[in-house]
Amino acid sequence: MSANLAISPELSKEELDPDFTTRMIILGPKANVSENEIVSQMHLLDLPITVKWTCYGAMVSGNEEDVMMAIKEIRKLDPYNIFTKSRGFPPGDPRRCRGHRYGPREGFHQMESEYRILADVGDALKNPKDVLIEKPKPVDVDELVEIVNESIEKEDSAEK
Amino acid sequence: MVKVAIYPPNSLVLGDLIERKGHTVLALQKAMSKKVRDPEIDSPPMNITEEDPLKGLKYAAIEVPSGVRGRMAVIGPLIDEAEAAIIVDDAPIGFGCIGCARTNELTMFCLRKKDIPKLELEYPTNRDETFDFVGKINKFLDTLDGEGGN
Numbered sequence: 001m002s003a004n005l006a007i008s009p010e011l012s013k014e015e016l017d018p019d020f021t022t023r024m025i026i027l028g029p030k031a032n033v034s035e036n037e038i039v040s041q042m043h044l045l046d047l048p049i050t051v052k053w054t055c056y057g058a059m060v061s062g063n064e065e066d067v068m069m070a071i072k073e074i075r076k077l078d079p080y081n082i083f084t085k086s087r088g089f090p091p092g093d094p095r096r097c098r099g100h101r102y103g104p105r106e107g108f109h110q111m112e113s114e115y116r117i118l119a120d121v122g123d124a125l126k127n128p129k130d131v132l133i134e135k136p137k138p139v140d141v142d143e144l145v146e147i148v149n150e151s152i153e154k155e156d157s158a159e160k
Numbered sequence: 161m162v163k164v165a166i167y168p169p170n171s172l173v174l175g176d177l178i179e180r181k182g183h184t185v186l187a188l189q190k191a192m193s194k195k196v197r198d199p200e201i202d203s204p205p206m207n208i209t210e211e212d213p214l215k216g217l218k219y220a221a222i223e224v225p226s227g228v229r230g231r232m233a234v235i236g237p238l239i240d241e242a243e244a245a246i247i248v249d250d251a252p253i254g255f256g257c258i259g260c261a262r263t264n265e266l267t268m269f270c271l272r273k274k275d276i277p278k279l280e281l282e283y284p285t286n287r288d289e290t291f292d293f294v295g296k297i298n299k300f301l302d303t304l305d306g307e308g309g310n
Contacts, residue, residue, distance in 0.1 A: 088192030
């Protein structure tokens with residue numbers, strides 16, 4: 001019999017609350033803090049949140065207001081190298097937890113791909129570069145007519 | 161505070177940069193979060209409610225594969241809500257919910273045709289490009305009406 005990869009979760013009353021949110025705190029490669037430090041610091045905040053220590057940083061869940069407050073405080077430790085992202089599933093949800101689905105969750109691969117540029121993103125935030133945003137302009141009608149005529153001429157000469 | 165739609169809709173870098181500037185990011189995870197914690201669905205996201213195919217039909221015709229319509233039922237309302245958009249081309253990210261090329265094309269098409277401020281960028285492949293990438297996103301976000309941030 002094949003394994004059940006879509007186990008029905010037993011969500012708590014708190015997790016079913018519309019205000020409940022889960023955020024992932026991801027440390028960039030150049031972070032000056034460790035996973036341990038951010039988890040300890042979050043516990044010291046004494047907020048009604050659940051904190052889970054993970055390989056990439058931490059996962060924090062609870063009421064949205066408390067979670068955002070915790071993130072704001074944690075980011076002060078290393079503003080340019082602590083990144084956050086919201087997560088759809090609550091922590092330990094059997095539908096996504098790797099302990100139940102025999103391999104990393106899809107989101108892990110996504111995070112792994114983006115992790116490669118996080119060091120440079122952190123540096124870019126620290127030393128912002130002045131850039132110019134070029135707005136795409138439509139092609140000028142005269143220029144378009146010229147291009148069409150040129151391509152017609154080319155086709156005609158090729159046929160001859 | 162402006163609601164900014166992003167492509168890829170679950171990007172870590174884009175979501176983080178937008179929230180740093182105090183704007184609201186219309187991320188896929190937030191839409192999924194509501195869905196996976198809906199008590200009416202026994203085993204989300206494997207099952208859908210009867211309303212979802214109807215929502216998907218707003219963005220894709222009936223002959224379009226059901227997977228596209230199902231995905232658009234989640235992504236489409238985010239596009240409708242958007243007040244600005246950041247689209248990243250050639251992002252090497254296509255896992256999970258966004259691992260469908262046709263849905264991704266339709267998402268980008270819907271964002272491009274919407275009359276809102278848009279920023280289109282290439283996914284950075286080296287350090288210099290990353291500096292430009294972050295600079296352009298921050299500059300674009302500064303031009304939107306927003307204040308504060310964390």
